[in-house]
Structure formats: C-alpha cells, structure tokens
Amino acid sequence: MKVLLLILSVLVQALVISSTVIPDGLYHFTCKANKNVLDIERASHIIQANLIIFPLHGGTNQQFILTNIGQNYVTLIAKHSGQAITVREHCIGETTVEQDYLTPGNPYQEFKFIVTKDKHYLIQNKATGLYLNGDSHILSHVHNELGIMSAKACKDSHKFSISEVCQVAGPSVCDDNSLDILCFN
Secondary structure, three states, X not given: OHHHHHHXXXXXXXXXXXXXXXXXXXXXXXXXXXXXXXXXXXXXXXXXXXXXXXXXXXOHHHOEEEEEEEOOEEXXXXXXXXXXXXXXXXXXXXXXXXXEOOOOOOHHHOEEEEEOOOOOEEEXXXXXXXXXXXXXXXXXXXXXXXXXXXXXXXXXXXXXXXXXXXXXXXXXXXXXXXXXXXXXX
C-alpha cells in the first residue's frame, strides 16, 4: 500500500510540473546553448519576416506577448509588429519560423512549453510536433541564425529560458527576488 501511495504521489507531482501554465505576459526567450534570444530579423514588420537567434539588445522585436489559448497551448505575438510567430513548412522539406497575421485556431501558430528537468522549456509546435531549435546553423541573408524546427529535442539548443519583460516608466522596479526578470527603461 505504501508503494502504491508513493507511485501515486510521484505521478501527481509529474502531472503538476508538466502542466505548468506560463502566465500571459511579455517575455524574452533565451536559448540555453548560446544565450541568444528569439528576435524578428531587422525588426521587420513584413509578413514572413524571419524569426532568428540574436544577442539580446532589448528591442521590442525581441519581446513576445504570450497568450494562453487552452489545453496548454499558447500563441506568441511579436510586440513590435503585432504579428504571430508561425511555423512554415516548405515544399523542399525545410521548416522555418516567421511572423504572420494571427489566425485563431491555426495550429502552426500554437505552441506548447514543456518543462525540462533543468527548468528550461522545450517549445513544441502543435501542427508539426517539431521543437524550436535555437542553434540551427542555417543562416539568413544577413548571416543570422534562423529559428527552425527539429524533430528531436535532446540538446541545449532546444532549451529556452523565459524572462518576463518589465513594462515600467522611469527607474527599474523589478522584483529583486526574481533573476528571471529583465528590465529595459
């Protein structure tokens, strides 16, 4: 009986961790492998502008509005353009990540954040089942790494930390107890 209770306890804890909901908010997403963040290339407002991996500079093209839409899925909207992060499958077998108009119910614009043992997140697309890879080694026309999707999520390049962006005017008033919060004035 004690063994059964122990097993049930472990299962309940696993379910609680895996179903953790990230609160709606404004975030940066940092790749564990290279410490670079998700970024819309050149702060472009055009449709199909590339999602790239780039050093943090604090621009609004590196800030994404996360909105929970149910069943542990979220949409990610680029703050600077108001466009949704969208996975695009090309006929040549390449899968890239771009921005596009938000279309409610579009599974290519829906993502699940899966907590890893080291408290990072895997970002999985609903339509493809693929994971965002922050170290693609595929370069865009300006030689920045493109955000692409991978079938396996087993490397640090697939793991992202999430940092809330403080929206404050004047001096920073971030919570000193949270190292995950970044403020840009």
